[in-house]
Amino acid sequence: MKKVSLLIISLLLMLSFGCATREYVRQQIDPLIDRISKLEARVTALESRMSVLEGKVAEIDTVKKQANEAKALAQEAMKTVKDCCDKAEAALKKAEVIADRAEAAAEKAENAAKKSKKAFELQQKK
16 A cells, blocks of 8 residues: 555656646747747848848849950940051041142142243244
């Protein structure tokens, strides 16, 4: 009998310490639920900020690409302008040479006209 009573007492003691009431569980879980909901809100806010930043990164990449394209176009335009300037300088040099020839031809024509005038005047006097 002693063994049975000892067994019953030991079972009662074990069962009395191992059980938790609903109120105790709620008291332990409610702060955790609050912390988890706050953390979820922060994670949601961070995710939205991250998506905005990802959008800005995509915009920056697009702007960089456009800037590189503009740079390439500007370099191509500079090359074209340089080629045009080189051609214009060559044409100017040709024009200067032609102008010098024209001046020389005009001078020769003027001298020839003077000689012809003198010859005409001399023949008139004879």
